[in-house]
Amino acid sequence: MSVVYIGLGIVILLWIAGYLYGKHKNRNKVVCVVEDNCSGCRRCVKICTHHVLEMVKDETGIHAAVKYPDRCNACGNCMKRCKFNALKLIERV
Ligand code: SF4
Ligand code: SF4
Known part of the structure; x- marks a missing residue:
């Protein structure tokens, strides 16, 4: 039975490590819109x-725009929602 608990503990630790690594990896990134x-x-x-x-409207039409980049935590949720490959993460400048 203790082997099961040890295995479960290892799985949970690996999950936490993966989560923290993902957050660290995108720490200096921000989303940007590929308007085309x-x-x-x-x-x-x-x-x-x-x-x-x-959403903004300009001479190219209506498209999404990054209005408040300082608020972006690079979680990637918007990228998962976009079906047109119009969002990507770039390094913050
Ligand atoms: S969903 Fe996440 S990655 Fe996309 S703009 Fe918002 S905070 Fe940034
Ligand atoms: S989800 Fe993609 S296609 Fe839709 S408004 Fe956002 S960036 Fe544009």
Whole structure:
């Protein structure tokens, strides 16, 4: 029975290590919009709980834009929602 507990403990530790590594890896990154790919669907704006993104209208049409980059924690949730490959993480400058 103790072998089961040890195995479970190892799995939990590996999960925590992976989570912390993922956070550290993206620490200095911020999302950016590839405007040519953006369809204007708003899915990214709706999913971001930090309100980083807004829709803008310019000469190229309506597309998402990074309005508040300082709020972005590079969680990647918006990228998972985007079906048009219009979001990516870049290094903060
Ligand atoms: S989810 Fe993608 S395609 Fe839709 S508005 Fe956001 S960046 Fe544009
Ligand atoms: S990476 Fe996360 S915090 Fe940054 S814009 Fe996307 S959903 Fe918001």
